[in-house]
Amino acid sequence: MATYNFEKLYxxxxxxxxxxRMLISNILRGFGVRYIFEAEDGSDAIRELRSNPxxxxxxxxxxxxxDGFDFVKLIRSAPDSPNPFVPIIILSGYxxxxxxxxxxxxxxxxxxxxxxxxxxxxxxxxxxxxxxxPFVNAKHYKGPDRRRHASSTYKGLxxxxxxxxxxxxxxxxxxxxGSRQMSQDDLxxxxxx
Amino acid sequence: xxxSGGRGITPEEAIKKGEQMLSLLENEYPVWLEEDLRSLxxxxxxxxxxxxxxxxxxxxxxxxxxxxxSQGTTFKLPLITGVAHSFCRLLEETQEDALLPAxxxxxxxxxxxxxxEKKFDGNAGDAxxxxxxxxxxxxxxxxxxxxxxxx
Numbered sequence: 001m002a003t004y005n006f007e008k009l010y011x012x013x014x015x016x017x018x019x020x021r022m023l024i025s026n027i028l029r030g031f032g033v034r035y036i037f038e039a040e041d042g043s044d045a046i047r048e049l050r051s052n053p054x055x056x057x058x059x060x061x062x063x064x065x066x067d068g069f070d071f072v073k074l075i076r077s078a079p080d081s082p083n084p085f086v087p088i089i090i091l092s093g094y095x096x097x098x099x100x101x102x103x104x105x106x107x108x109x110x111x112x113x114x115x116x117x118x119x120x121x122x123x124x125x126x127x128x129x130x131x132x133x134p135f136v137n138a139k140h141y142k143g144p145d146r147r148r149h150a151s152s153t154y155k156g157l158x159x160x161x162x163x164x165x166x167x168x169x170x171x172x173x174x175x176x177x178g179s180r181q182m183s184q185d186d187l188x189x190x191x192x193x
Numbered sequence: 194x195x196x197s198g199g200r201g202i203t204p205e206e207a208i209k210k211g212e213q214m215l216s217l218l219e220n221e222y223p224v225w226l227e228e229d230l231r232s233l234x235x236x237x238x239x240x241x242x243x244x245x246x247x248x249x250x251x252x253x254x255x256x257x258x259x260x261x262x263s264q265g266t267t268f269k270l271p272l273i274t275g276v277a278h279s280f281c282r283l284l285e286e287t288q289e290d291a292l293l294p295a296x297x298x299x300x301x302x303x304x305x306x307x308x309x310e311k312k313f314d315g316n317a318g319d320a321x322x323x324x325x326x327x328x329x330x331x332x333x334x335x336x337x338x339x340x341x342x343x344x
Binding site: 001002003004005006016017019020022023026027028029030031032062064093114115116117118119121122126 | 200201202203204207208209210211212213214215217218225229252256259260262263264265266267274281
């Protein structure tokens with residue numbers, strides 16, 4: 001049975017809602033995490049990343065002035081980024097397909113849908129530890145490898161092996177209403193290694 | 194490896210301890226929620242004034258109600274998440290510059306207060322279903338035919 005020791009890991013929790021930061025931090029303490037840093041927004045988070053050896057970032061999507069999307073892009077691509085390789089878990093209540101693919105293409109490592117539970121948070125952290133993604137440094141993308149393996153159990157959108165016409169049809173439908181909600185299983189498949 | 198060495202815990206142990214730590218916050222959650230609801234009330238009141246910068250206030254309302262939606266279910270009040278979701282639909286399924294009736298916002302806010310007061314935890318049966326259904330129906334009607342809403 002696999003065991004985990006989180007005592008030496010440094011976590012950064014980024015959310016403009018202090019209650020949400022408390023919620024996440026408390027769960028992390030339950031997991032045995034000792035070093036937890038907090039930031040109110042993306043700018044604050046970058047300051048913390050410069051000052052502390054952060055191993056994993058848990059970041060809300062919707063924040064001001066610098067939101068999760070811009071924060072991730074900055075961390076991955078800015079020449080003076082404190083750590084472009086740091087694993088980033090995006091936390092969000094928005095689960096429409098276009099937002100999830102947006103998070104993935106912005107180079108988030110994992111996505112966690114709110115409301116959060118100890119179980120779902122643990123599974124994301126374990127995924128980062130057990131299945132670290134290689135880093136891709138290409139002209140138009142810098143971040144964790146986004147490629148997925150074909151899953152025989154995943155029947156949803158963007159399944160490998162779909163013919164172009166059905167993929168285009170799905171894509172244009174999403175473009176029209178953009179509101180197809182994704183379940184946590186869909187998210188797992190989209191971010192699957 | 195930073196996660197090896199020392200006494201590790203199994204996933205089941207970690208999740209159980211995480212849930213225990215979360216349950217320590219359950220008594221604080223109503224206080225948090227009341228804080229969020231007060232802030233929402235101020236924002237909605239501001240929004241209802243003719244001279245207010247509605248686009249800016251609407252953004253702030255969206256962020257706040259989004260936070261409320263994110264926490265209800267975590268603290269065993271799924272109806273908070275349900276009502277907040279209905280509220281979020283009003284904001285997310287209309288154009289950013291659309292003028293929305295503050296009365297509909299207040300209706301959702303008062304519903305959230307009711308859920309908190311009565312501690313509707315998903316087991317109150319018909320009362321909960323009726324509340325959520327009514328709100329959803331009003332939002333559906335507004336989104337389809339905004340002029341038909343009468344509060």
